[in-house]
Amino acid sequence: MAGVTGVGVNGAGGGMLGREARAQYAAMARLRWRMFVHGLGSIHGLLDLGATGIAWVFYSILGLGLGVGLCAAAYSLASSASWQYLPILFWAISFLWLLFPVLIASFQEQSDLGILLRFPVHFGSYFLLYLISGLMEASTIVGVLCCLGVWLGIVMARPDLYLWTTLGLSMFAVFNILLVCAVFAWIERWLAQRKTREILGAAFMVLMVSVLVINGVFSQKRLEGRKSHKEQAAPLSEALDKYAPLLKTANLVQQWLPPGLSARTLQRTTEQKPVAGFASLSLLGLWVVVAGSALAGRLKAQYRGQNLSWASSRDKATDRGSGWTLGGSGPFAAIVEKELRSLLRTLPLLWAVSVPLLFVLVIAGVFHRSPSSGMNSFPYAFPLCVAYALLGFTGLFYNNLGAEGAGIQLLFFSPSRSGQLCWPRICFTPSCSSS
Amino acid sequence: MENPAIQTNGLTRLFGTLAAVEDVTLSVAPGQFFGFLGPNGAGKSTTIKMLTGLLEPSAGTIDILGQRFGPESRELKRQIGVVPEGMALLGRLTAPEYLHFVGRMYGLDAATTNQRTEELLEFMQLAGEGRKLVTDFSHGMQKKLAMAAAVIHGPKVLFLDEPFEGVDAIAAGMLKNMLTGMINRGATIFLTTHVLEIVERLCSHVAIISKGRLVAIGSLDELRAGVASALPGVEQGQRFTLEEIFLAILGADGHRESTQELSWLA
Numbered sequence: 001m002a003g004v005t006g007v008g009v010n011g012a013g014g015g016m017l018g019r020e021a022r023a024q025y026a027a028m029a030r031l032r033w034r035m036f037v038h039g040l041g042s043i044h045g046l047l048d049l050g051a052t053g054i055a056w057v058f059y060s061i062l063g064l065g066l067g068v069g070l071c072a073a074a075y076s077l078a079s080s081a082s083w084q085y086l087p088i089l090f091w092a093i094s095f096l097w098l099l100f101p102v103l104i105a106s107f108q109e110q111s112d113l114g115i116l117l118r119f120p121v122h123f124g125s126y127f128l129l130y131l132i133s134g135l136m137e138a139s140t141i142v143g144v145l146c147c148l149g150v151w152l153g154i155v156m157a158r159p160d161l162y163l164w165t166t167l168g169l170s171m172f173a174v175f176n177i178l179l180v181c182a183v184f185a186w187i188e189r190w191l192a193q194r195k196t197r198e199i200l201g202a203a204f205m206v207l208m209v210s211v212l213v214i215n216g217v218f219s220q221k222r223l224e225g226r227k228s229h230k231e232q233a234a235p236l237s238e239a240l241d242k243y244a245p246l247l248k249t250a251n252l253v254q255q256w257l258p259p260g261l262s263a264r265t266l267q268r269t270t271e272q273k274p275v276a277g278f279a280s281l282s283l284l285g286l287w288v289v290v291a292g293s294a295l296a297g298r299l300k301a302q303y304r305g306q307n308l309s310w311a312s313s314r315d316k317a318t319d320r321g322s323g324w325t326l327g328g329s330g331p332f333a334a335i336v337e338k339e340l341r342s343l344l345r346t347l348p349l350l351w352a353v354s355v356p357l358l359f360v361l362v363i364a365g366v367f368h369r370s371p372s373s374g375m376n377s378f379p380y381a382f383p384l385c386v387a388y389a390l391l392g393f394t395g396l397f398y399n400n401l402g403a404e405g406a407g408i409q410l411l412f413f414s415p416s417r418s419g420q421l422c423w424p425r426i427c428f429t430p431s432c433s434s435s
Numbered sequence: 436m437e438n439p440a441i442q443t444n445g446l447t448r449l450f451g452t453l454a455a456v457e458d459v460t461l462s463v464a465p466g467q468f469f470g471f472l473g474p475n476g477a478g479k480s481t482t483i484k485m486l487t488g489l490l491e492p493s494a495g496t497i498d499i500l501g502q503r504f505g506p507e508s509r510e511l512k513r514q515i516g517v518v519p520e521g522m523a524l525l526g527r528l529t530a531p532e533y534l535h536f537v538g539r540m541y542g543l544d545a546a547t548t549n550q551r552t553e554e555l556l557e558f559m560q561l562a563g564e565g566r567k568l569v570t571d572f573s574h575g576m577q578k579k580l581a582m583a584a585a586v587i588h589g590p591k592v593l594f595l596d597e598p599f600e601g602v603d604a605i606a607a608g609m610l611k612n613m614l615t616g617m618i619n620r621g622a623t624i625f626l627t628t629h630v631l632e633i634v635e636r637l638c639s640h641v642a643i644i645s646k647g648r649l650v651a652i653g654s655l656d657e658l659r660a661g662v663a664s665a666l667p668g669v670e671q672g673q674r675f676t677l678e679e680i681f682l683a684i685l686g687a688d689g690h691r692e693s694t695q696e697l698s699w700l701a
Contacts, residue, residue, distance in 0.1 A: 304505075
C-alpha cells in the first residue's frame, strides 16, 4: 500500500479556489450531508433533529418579531426624517448579534475545524469553512432578519435610498458576522471550559425570566396610570439635561463605530452629501477589514496548531485535593460525601438546589404588597409560569442515575443493597434545599 | 548522505508553565521503524501532535523528509499519515464514507479513493461492516479504521499513537504485517505504544521520553549496551528485554518498593 503516492492525486496548488480545494469543499459538504442522513436513522438522531428544528423555528420567530418591530421603527424614523435616532436601531442590532450567541453558547455544539489540520488544507479554505459555519449560527439568522426589517422600513419610507440602504446594511451585516466569528474564535478557550458554559446557561435562564419580569413591571406601571404623561416625562427630561454632556460625547464616539457609521451613511445621503455618505461607507468598510483581520489572526494561529481549548485543559492542572471529609462509614456516608463534592463542583447542581429558593423569594417579593397596595399581579403571571416551568429542568440534574455516567457501574459492583445506594441520593438534594 | 525522514531540534511545548515536551532532539532515518516510549503523561502524544502539525511547538524545529515542516507545508502533509490520539474518527459515518472523506481531503481523485477504500476495508476485515456507523464499531474496529485512514493516501512517513491499544491478537498481527510491509517498501514509521513486546519485535530504534525530556535514544542494541554498562553486577552477554531496559532507564525500583508497601493486598 505504501509507495503509491502520486497515483490518482489531484495535485496541489490553485489556492482556496483551486481544484483540490474544491474537492475538499465537496468532501466536507458530503460529510455533513451523510452525517445528517445517518442522524435520521436513529431515535437519538431524530430527537436531535427535532430539537434543532424547534430551536431554529424559535430563532426565526424571534428574528421575525424583532425584524417587524425594527421595520416599523425604521419606517417611522425615515418617514419623519428623524435620522439622528437611527443609530439606536443599529446599536440594538449589534448588541443582540453579539450577545445572543454568547448567551446561547452553552446550549450549542461549538464547531471544531481542528480535524482539518492533519489534511493538506489551504489556509484560505480553512478561513472560508470557518466563516460558512459562522453563517449557520442562530445569531446570523436573527441578525439578518433584523437588518432586513430595517432595510424594508427605510426603503418603504424612502424608496430613493434603496441603493445606499442596501450597501450600508449589507456591510453592517458582514461586519457583524465577522465580528461574532472573531469573538468566538478568540473566546474559544473560555467557552471550552465547562464552568463557563454552565454559567452562561444559568445566565440565559435568569435573563429570560428577568426580561419577562421587567415587562411585567412596565405593564404594572401602565396599569397604575396614576401619573399623567407630562408627570412621567419630567424626570426623564431632568435626567437628559443632567447627562447631556456625557451623551453628547457618547454620540460623537459612536458615530465612528460601525453601527453609527451605518446610520451616518444614510443620514449624509439624505442631507444631499453623497461624498460624506461614501466616506462613512468606506470607514465602515475599514471596520469590516479590521474584524476580518482579527478573525484571520486567530484562525491563522489555530491553523498553526495553537489550539486554545487544549491549552486551557492542560494549563489547568489545578490541585483539587479534597481537603475535607464528612466522616462516617458505610455506603450512605460515602454517597452523601460524593454528592456534596459533585454539588460544589457543578454549577447546574448548585443552580438546581438554589433556584427553587430564588423563585420563592421572587414570588414572595412580587405578591407581598399586593393586598394593601391594590397592586395587580396579573402582568407577572406569565413570567412566573415560565420560571415555574424552568424549575422542571432543574430536576434533571439530581436524583437521576443517568448523571453518574460510567461511574454507575461502581455502585452496582459495591456490596451494598439498592436501598443503601438510592436513599442518600433521594435525601441529599431536598436536604440541601430545605437547609 | 540521505536526509533523515524525521528530524527535530530542541522541540518544546509549554502549556502555561508546564513543559509537556522539553528540548527534544531526535533523528529518524528513512525506512526506520522507530519506537517512541514513555510512561503515561510523558509527552508522547504531544510530540506526535507537533510532528503532524496538530499542535504548534513553543520552540524548536521539525524537518520531515529533509524539508522544514510547518502549517503551510501542504505537500509534506500529503506525505504524512497519522493515527492520532483518540483516533479522530467521525462517528456518524460508515467506514467507506469516512475513508472516502479522508481520501478526498488528501487530494485523491474519486476513482482512486473508491478503489483504495475497497482494498483497505477488505484488508482490515471491515468490508462486511459497510452499513454500520463508526460509532457502533468496537474499539478494535475503530483502531483498524483509523489505521486505514492513515494510509489511504500512501504516506511515506506514518505516525501512530497507540495503534494496538484494544486491538485483538488477530487484528494486531494483521496490522503488524501491514506495517512491516510498508517498512520494506521504504516508508518510515514513528510509533508510540505501551506494548513493549511489539516495539521489541518491530522497531529497530527506540527513544524514551520521561516528564517531557528525552532520556534515551538509539538502536535496541545500543540501549542494551548502555544499560549493561550502567548497572552493577551484569554478566557479560546478558541480553536485556526492552521492558528491563525501560524500567532500568526510568528507575522503576521506586515503583517496586511502593508496591511492596501494600502488604494488605491478598
